[in-house]
Amino acid sequence: MGGAAAGTKWIHHIQRLSAVKVSAEAVERGQSRVIDASLTLIRERAKLKAEFLRALGGVKASAALLGVPLGHNSSFLQGPAFAPPRIREAIWCGSTNSSTEEGKELNDPRVLTDVGDVPIQEIRDCGVEDDRLMHVISESVKTLMEEEPLRPLVLGGDHSISYPVVRAVSEKLGGPVDILHLDAHPDIYDCFEGNTYSHASSFARIMEGGYARRLLQVGLRSITKEGREQGKRFGVEQYEMRTFSKDREKLENLKLGEGVKGVYVSVDVDCLDPAFAPGVSHIEPGGLSFRDVLNILQNLQGDVVAADVVEFNPQRDTVDGMTAMVAAKLVRELTAKISKPASRRGRHGRRRLLDAVPSVRCLVSTAAGVDHIDLAECARRGVAVANSGTVYSADVADHAVGMLVDVLRRVSAAERFVRRRLWLLQDGGYPLASKLGGKRVGIIGLGNIGLLIAKRLEAFGCVVYYNSRRPKDSVSYKYFSNVHHLASESDILVVACALNKETRHIVNKDVLEALGKDGIVVNIGRGSNIDEAALVGALKEGRIAGAGLEVVENEPKVPVELLSMDNVVLTPRSAVYTMESRSDLCEHLICNLEAFFAGKPLITPGRVAVQASSVQLLGGNNTFTTS
Structure with missing residues (x-):
């Protein structure tokens, strides 16, 4: 059924009810039952998904x-x-990977889940009006937000939906939010064409209701006198x-959300130039590029508590669904901003995890490091601990050397240079x-990974030095007991150590000064090592x-200053x-x-094994339970 037909179907339905003298009270009761059923469906789906996530943890x-x-x-x-x-x-099309650009996997329900649709047309068919x-x-x-840890990512629909969504978010959180609104139009008319709920009036309703402290509108290129006047009236920050x-x-x-309840992001697909997104109702040339939008979203600093993607019109899309893919990509990257793993920092939080599963007797980590596990508490409770051993060692060593080659030879920077078509404009060669x-390469931490890095660097003709807790008799590399001295004798520092009290900020300002202006740092350890x-x-x-x-201190938040530096290579802990x-x-x-349940020593033990009837698996940022 076409949109116009769907929009008027309920009128004919009510007319038929009136013709057979159905009372207004009966119609009201029927409408209430349909609304209650609709909300129940959303509520029960949200509750089911949230219970599943809480059981998974992490x-x-x-x-x-x-x-x-x-x-x-x-x-x-x-x-x-x-x-x-x-x-x-x-979103789930097989032509692209189901992950975000920073590496979050969408098929992990802790990143993205789905509670279905509000049955709008079915409710309207019953004669329910817009109020x-x-x-x-x-x-x-609100029903969705009642279920921790769910946060709404709303798929429109026209832009009129932003008003009731923002209202709900603000009321549920108990105060206003800051809004980042990307659009070709300000959508702030007082009452467009006599419709207070028009998609062109949604942000007037939001500002009138006091649901937003700041409203930033970006991408505007179709703005009338009333749009500018309304912007001034509400103190809107409009960027044309x-x-x-x-x-x-x-x-x-941008840095938003401080002093309020968080950040709401509303993306009208027509903020993009129609060359990138033709499937919209209002074609407005001269818009943002897709990368412009992603740069704004990905660099946004603030707690994104909810978002929407609106105004995609499938009836105007290309035959291969290009705009649908664009909208899906926007959803992916907003998912990356909204979803957050549980913090694993601090002994109190780690002990709470053990308290939550008192019958656990074995922790098997899919990570090489165990800094996220309270080993002392595990020992006290008689819980055996194992890690991934050397499974990842060769991969991480390859990656470390690859990053080092990339920084020295400017591979990623040169690739960007070509993609930006600067090669065509520049006479002469690329910078040396x-x-x-x-x-001379100084390796901090000559464990399994550090040793594999050293062997690879030897093949390149490098001179290898190292620092670790004690000298190793099995290697001939020069040992430095002091990281500062190691840096002063090295051209390159590679950080490959575990994270603990002694190695936190082991590379500090003084070490960097000792390394010198021609020095390079590669970190494949933990972000807080530097x-x-x-x-x-x-x-x-x-x-x-x-x-x-490969790692940063407050993952996945990369310092904004690093993003524009051609002499810095960044990877998402991959x-x-x-x-x-x-x-x-x-x-x-x-x-x-198998070793644990057979009563045998663990393959890669962190503590002495004990008998158990249940196992908790801790994987990186994720937690899985099996019995």
Whole structure:
């Protein structure tokens, strides 16, 4: 059924009811039953998904899709009513990987889950008008938010849905939010074409209701006199495309949500230039590029508590569904901003995990490090601990050397240079890089991974030095008991040590000064092995030459300053992500579990094994339970 037909079906239905003299009270009761059933469906789906996530553990916030297929408040075309299923289809399309750019896996329910759609057309078919319909949308969002750790990621629908969604978020959290609104239009008319719920009036309703402290509108290029006047009336920060080049730096470094209940992000797909997203109702040339939008979203600093993606119109999309894929990508990256793993820091939190599973007798970690496990408490309780052993060692060593080559030879920077078509514009060659052969490399931590890195670097003709807790008789490399002295004698520092009290910020400002202006740092250990503020300062001021960072101190938040540095190579803790290592890890896990249940020593024990009837598996940021 077309959007217009769907929008008027309920009128004919009510007319038929009136013709047979059905009382207004009976119609009201029927409508209430349909609304109650609709809310019950959302409530029970949200409760089921949330209970599952709480049982899995390891998650502080999970993005939960909620479709709101509403299109009748559009001033032009009603096709956005058909968008939610098309966006979902594109999210899981086999033509692209189901992950975000920073490496979060969407098929992990702790990252993304789905509670279904609000049955908008079915409710309207019963004669429910917009005042009540907007209330149903708000109640659906609140119902979702009642279930920790779910946070709403709403699929529109036209932009009128943002009003009831933001209202619900603000009321549920108990105060206003800051809103980042990307759109070609300000959608802040007082009452567009006589419709207070028009998609062109949603942000007027939001600001009138006091649901937002700050409203930043980005990408505007179709704004009328009333739009500007309303913006001034509500104190809206409006950024038009005609000044985007001047505003870019500010918009790509936004910090929102401090002093309020968080950040709400609303993305109208027509914020993009139609070259990137033709499937919209209102074609407005001169918009943002897709990468412009991602830079703004990915660099946004603030706690994103909810978001929406609206105004995708499948009826105007290309035959291959290009705009659906664009909308799906926006959903992916918003998911990355919303979802948050549970913090594993601090002994109190780790002990609470053990308290939650008092029958546990064995912890098998899929990570090489065990800094996320309270080993002393495990020993006190008689809980055996095992890690991944050397499963990942070769992969991480390969990655470390690869990053080092990348920084020295400027491989990633050169690739960006070509993609930006700067090669066509520049006479002469690309800036000189540096060779790896002959460099003096100091390795901090000569364990399994450090030793494999050393062997690989020897093949390049490097001179290897090292620092560890004590000298190793099995190697001929020069040993330094002091990291500062190691740095002063090295051209490159590779951090490959575990994280503990002694190694936290083991690379600090003084060590970086000792390394010198031509020095390079590669970190494949833990983010907190390096004093990140000192590293950023040294890079900005040219006191060291470059860095390769597989980890950062406050993952996944990368310091904004690093993102624009061509002498810095960043990867999203992906060194262990190879098909081979995953297969080896599964076999390793099974061997540890079989040994435990057979009463034999663990393959890679962290503590003496004991008998048990249940096992808790801790994997990186994730927690799984089996019995």
